[in-house]
Each structure stands twice: as structure tokens, then as C-alpha cells.
Amino acid sequence: MARPDPRWWDTAVVYQVYPRSFADSDGDGVGDLAGVTSRLDHLAGLGIDAIWLSPFYPSPLADGGYDIVDHRAVDPRLGTLDDVDDLIAAAHRRGIRLIVDIVPNHTSDQHPWFREALASPAGSSARDRYIFRDGRGEEPPSDWRSHFGGSAWERVGDGQWYCHLFAREQPDLDWSNPEVREHFHGVIRFWADRGVDGFRVDAAHTLAKDLTEPLRSQPRLSRALPLDGTDPLYDRDEVHSIFEGWRAVFDEYDPPRMAVAETWSPRNERSYLYARPTELGQVFDFSLLKARWGLEEFRRVIEDSLSGHRAAGLLPTWVLSNHDVPRHASRLALDPDADPDAWLLSGGTAPRIDPERGARRARAATLLMLALPGSAYLYQGEELGLPKVADLPTAVLQDPVWFRSGGTVKGRDGCRVPLPWTRTGPSLGFGTGGSWLPQPPGFGRLSVAAQEGVSGSSLTLYREALRLRRRFDAADPRIEWHDGEPGMLRLVRADGLCCVVNFASEPRPLPPGELLLASAPVEAGHLPSESAAWLLRQRSTA
Numbered sequence: 308m309a310r311p312d313p314r315w316w317d318t319a320v321v322y323q324v325y326p327r328s329f330a331d332s333d334g335d336g337v338g339d340l341a342g343v344t345s346r347l348d349h350l351a352g353l354g355i356d357a358i359w360l361s362p363f364y365p366s367p368l369a370d371g372g373y374d375i376v377d378h379r380a381v382d383p384r385l386g387t388l389d390d391v392d393d394l395i396a397a398a399h400r401r402g403i404r405l406i407v408d409i410v411p412n413h414t415s416d417q418h419p420w421f422r423e424a425l426a427s428p429a430g431s432s433a434r435d436r437y438i439f440r441d442g443r444g445e446e447p448p449s450d451w452r453s454h455f456g457g458s459a460w461e462r463v464g465d466g467q468w469y470c471h472l473f474a475r476e477q478p479d480l481d482w483s484n485p486e487v488r489e490h491f492h493g494v495i496r497f498w499a500d501r502g503v504d505g506f507r508v509d510a511a512h513t514l515a516k517d518l519t520e521p522l523r524s525q526p527r528l529s530r531a532l533p534l535d536g537t538d539p540l541y542d543r544d545e546v547h548s549i550f551e552g553w554r555a556v557f558d559e560y561d562p563p564r565m566a567v568a569e570t571w572s573p574r575n576e577r578s579y580l581y582a583r584p585t586e587l588g589q590v591f592d593f594s595l596l597k598a599r600w601g602l603e604e605f606r607r608v609i610e611d612s613l614s615g616h617r618a619a620g621l622l623p624t625w626v627l628s629n630h631d632v633p634r635h636a637s638r639l640a641l642d643p644d645a646d647p648d649a650w651l652l653s654g655g656t657a658p659r660i661d662p663e664r665g666a667r668r669a670r671a672a673t674l675l676m677l678a679l680p681g682s683a684y685l686y687q688g689e690e691l692g693l694p695k696v697a698d699l700p701t702a703v704l705q706d707p708v709w710f711r712s713g714g715t716v717k718g719r720d721g722c723r724v725p726l727p728w729t730r731t732g733p734s735l736g737f738g739t740g741g742s743w744l745p746q747p748p749g750f751g752r753l754s755v756a757a758q759e760g761v762s763g764s765s766l767t768l769y770r771e772a773l774r775l776r777r778r779f780d781a782a783d784p785r786i787e788w789h790d791g792e793p794g795m796l797r798l799v800r801a802d803g804l805c806c807v808v809n810f811a812s813e814p815r816p817l818p819p820g821e822l823l824l825a826s827a828p829v830e831a832g833h834l835p836s837e838s839a840a841w842l843l844r845q846r847s848t849a
């Protein structure tokens with residue numbers, strides 16, 4: 308069983324499983340829950356503390372499972388409720404906690420509530436669970452945009468329109484409706500009763516909307532807005548009352564459940580509000596994920612984040628990759644002068660990608676992230692150093708971004724290709740059959756089997772880093788920055804862990820200290836370019 312620890316998430320390393328792409332137990336080409344259970348020893352061996360399981364609920368897959376038909380059931384292609392129970396029990400036996408995704412902003416358009424809304428007249432209580440409005444003549448009710456491209460409004464047969472901030476198959480719920488609030492309290496209880504330890508809250512900043520007439524204009528998306536709590540769509544102050552309600556439900560349990568908020572806000576100090584003890588407990592910090600490779604930028608985002616979290620009485624929750632962005636082994640290969648933000652958001656093809664460089668930088672960035680105080684979320688396959696698969700044939704693409712951009716932006720499928728477990732075999736050990744997205748040539752060389760026990764492999768580096776991390780105290784936020792060799796970032800934690808990253812183009816001498824781990828071979832006391840190392844500061848017992 309996992310150690311009792313009332314704030315375990317503060318320092319946890321959480322591994323995100325995107326179930327359709329992790330492991331396929333029945334050979335249908337789609338990963339499933341029994342597949343996850345069958346591979347738990349890999350995760351236990353990696354040394355993680357918890358799993359975040361992306362949606363496994365019944366879904367027509369208009370948005371990779373984030374379009375949900377029934378929040379309290381399992382998609383038959385992925386298993387059964389018994390499989391969930393087995394997975395929870397098997398994870399807990401290994402001391403691994405389990406977090407499940409909760410997607411409150413919208414349902415699938417196939418959800419019984421939405422079907423009922425479509426079959427009901429304008430103004431009916433069935434429509435009031437969603438956001439139905441009359442248009443402005445032939446125009447949609449407002450200029451709101453979908454995150455996946457195009458208008459956020461779709462017209463239905465009787466002429467009304469409904470709001471969808473994501474795909475049109477994902478109608479937004481109206482969170483001012485008490486029935487919606489009650490429904491999700493029930494969903495939380497349903498999974499908490501089964502023993503899940505926490506929840507990852509999808510698009511947490513979008514639930515509260517200003518729906519007073521006339522609807523206010525907001526033609527921009529949340530990421531770049533100067534949000535202050537009054538935007539009509541994003542990060543509104545009243546969203547917090549929703550999560551205070553959730554906290555009351557979390558606290559019905561012993562131990563109380565936690566949640567981690569996904570918010571895309573440029574204003575860190577506002578995102579911390581979601582993590583208050585009276586709300587969810589944790590919020591992703593995407594600043595490292597959004598940072599371009601470079602000493603100044605990395606140092607600045609880390610300093611800002613640490614000081615912001617400290618002021619808020621929190622520890623940061625670091626992320627380098629997830630199922631929505633190009634994997635960091637590809638993303639970090641970008642030249643700093645390219646436009647990483649456009650690439651990050653669009654998932655398009657990055658210019659000037661050098662895979663060796665990407666792999667090198669990714670390993671260094673990972674060592675840096677895992678040396679920082681707080682918690683870290685890993686995305687399945689990053690421990691193998693997987694790149695984004697950039698050249699998927701367009702015929703296999705499934706991301707709504709691809710369709711809503713009229714085939715101009717490939718979207719996020721490139722980071723969702725099923726994992727390679729073995730060097731060879733029909734789907735490289737993913738399952739006994741095929742794989743719902745094709746694995747590229749050479750993927751087997753990055754497989755678990757190819758890296759297992761290999762000194763210097765990415766998998767070995769992650770294992771070593773997670774093992775060593777336990778010797779230190781990630782709950783202690785105190786760090787010092789030490790200047791030294793040009794191009795070398797060097798931070799030292801109060802517990803004696805020192806992390807150096809060489810951003811220079813030549814090897815640089817390591818500072819004094821006992822070398823614990825390096826992302827590339829250290830020769831004659833020199834750390835190669837674009838590499839990182841952990842050292843034990845000599846005065847570590849002081």
C-alpha cells in the first residue's frame with residue numbers, strides 16, 4: 308500500500324497513461340485497462356508514485372476520449388468497471404496511487420443529456436444544462452472561438468445554437484445550473500468510492516462563463532489573454548466556488564481526495580488559486596513546458612515559478628510533456644528563434660528539427676525538472692526518449708484540430724502513437740495485433756526491451772533519477788543559484804542536491820561535488836554540451 312501521507316501530491320512523480328496508446332491486452336489495436344494493469348511492473352520499476360489515467364469512459368472519440376457519453380462507465384473497447392477495480396487494487400498493492408481524468412466543461416454530443424436537449428424545445432430544462440442561444444440573425448450568438456479552430460457555436464435544426472469551446476461534438480455544460488453541479492459531485496463520489504486517489508480536472512478554467520445578455524465579445528483564446536477574473540469565458544472568479552463545492556466532496560473521504568487543475572493561463576498567480584487547500588490541492592505549472600531551450604529562459608521560468616508558489620504557500624507541479632503537446636524530445640530541438648508558441652499550440656511540423664539534439668536536450672531538461680522542488684508529471688513514453696511522430700499519414704489522423712483546421716494543422720496525434728515495448732513484433736509489444744496509429748520505422752530501437760538494463764539509455768536515466776530523487780527532500784523549496792562557468796546553469800538545493808545544465812556548445816568542467824548522475828557521459832570531469840548532471844554538494848551535511 309502507498310504510504311499514508313496527507314499531502315502526497317506535493318512531491319509525487321505522477322506518470323500519465325493515455326490508455327488507448329499504452330498497452331493492448333486483447334489484440335484489437337487499441338490500448339486498454341487490462342493492458343495498463345499488465346504493465347504495472349514497468350511503472351513500479353520506474354519508481355513513480357502515482358498514475359494519472361486519461362479518459363477511459365465511453366466515447367465516440369471525436370476528441371481522443373475527452374468527449375464523454377457516460378462519466379460513470381468504461382468504454383467497452385477499453386474494458387469494464389471490474390478492470391478499473393483490478394487496476395486500482397494492483398496499483399495500490401505496488402504503492403502506486405491512481406488519479407483519473409474528470410472532464411467537466413463539456414460532454415459528448417452523444418451524451419443522453421445532449422440528445423435530450425436536441426429533442427427538446429428552446430427554453431426547456433433539457434437545453435438549460437447546456438448553453439443554447441438564439442443567433443444574431445443568421446450569425447452565431449457571439450464571436451467566441453473554439454480552441455480547435457472556427458466558431459464556438461454550432462447551429463441545430465430549430466435554428467438555435469449551442470456553445471462548444473472545443474470540438475462541435477463537445478457541447479459545453481452550463482455550470483450555473485445546479486443539476487450540472489450535482490451531477491459532477493456524483494461522478495466524483497462514484498470514482499472515489501471505487502478507491503481512486505484523485506482527479507485531473509480538464510480545462511478547469513473554462514467552467515464559469517458570463518452568460519448575461521448580450522453575450523460579451525471574446526474572439527481570443529485563453530492562453531494569451533490578460534486574465535483578471537472578469538473575462539467572459541476564462542478563469543472567471545466564480546469558477547472557484549465550483550471547486551470549493553468539490554472540496555467538500557473530496558473531504559467526505561478518508562484520506563481526502565485531491566485534484567490537479569489543468570488551466571492555461573498566462574497569469575501564474577491566478578492559476579495558484581485552483582490549488583488552494585479549500586479547492587483542488589494542485590495545479591499544473593506549464594511554464595517549463597512552454598519554455599524555449601536556453602539558460603536565461605529556463606532560469607527565469609524556474610525562478611518565477613518557485614517564488615510565485617512560495618508566496619502562495621505551494622510547491623510547483625512541473626510538466627515537460629503531455630498528450631496535448633509535441634513531446635519534449637522533439638520540441639526542445641527547436642531553435643530558440645523559431646516560434647515555439649505557435650508550434651506548441653498548433654502541433655504543426657517544427658522547422659529545423661535535429662532528433663539527436665532533441666533527445667540530448669530532453670534528457671537534460673528532465674534531469675533539471677526532477678531536481679526541482681515540488682511534484683513532476685511524466686507522460687508515457689518520455690522515459691524512452693520518444694520523439695513526436697511527425698510524419699503520420701494524414702489518412703490516420705484523428706485529432707479534431709486536423710479536421711477543424713481544414714487539414715492545415717496536423718494536431719496532437721504525433722504524441723499519442725502506441726508505445727514500443729519490444730524491438731520487433733506486430734505492434735512492438737504494444738499488443739498482439741496492430742496499433743491504432745502506426746508506429747514509425749525504428750521505433751523498436753527505442754522500446755523498453757531495447758533500453759532495459761542498458762547503461763546510458765533514457766530508461767535507465769529516468770529510473771536512476773527517480774531512485775536518487777527519493778534520497779532528497781522535494782518538499783523543501785529552498786534553492787540557490789550559483790554562477791560559474793559561462794553557459795552553465797547551476798542550482799543547489801538546501802538538502803545538498805546540486806543540478807547543473809550545460810547550455811554552452813562545448814563541454815564545461817563540473818563544479819565540485821560527488822557526481823550522482825549525468826544525462827550524457829562525463830569525461831575528465833567535463834559535462835558535455837546540452838547535458839545535465841546531479842551532484843551532491845560537498846558541504847551537504849552542513
Ligand code: GLC
Pocket residue numbers: 370373374410473509510569630631
Ligand atoms: C484538455 C485536454 C485535451 C482536450 C481538451 C478538451 O485540454 O487535455 O486533450 O482536447 O481539454 O477536453
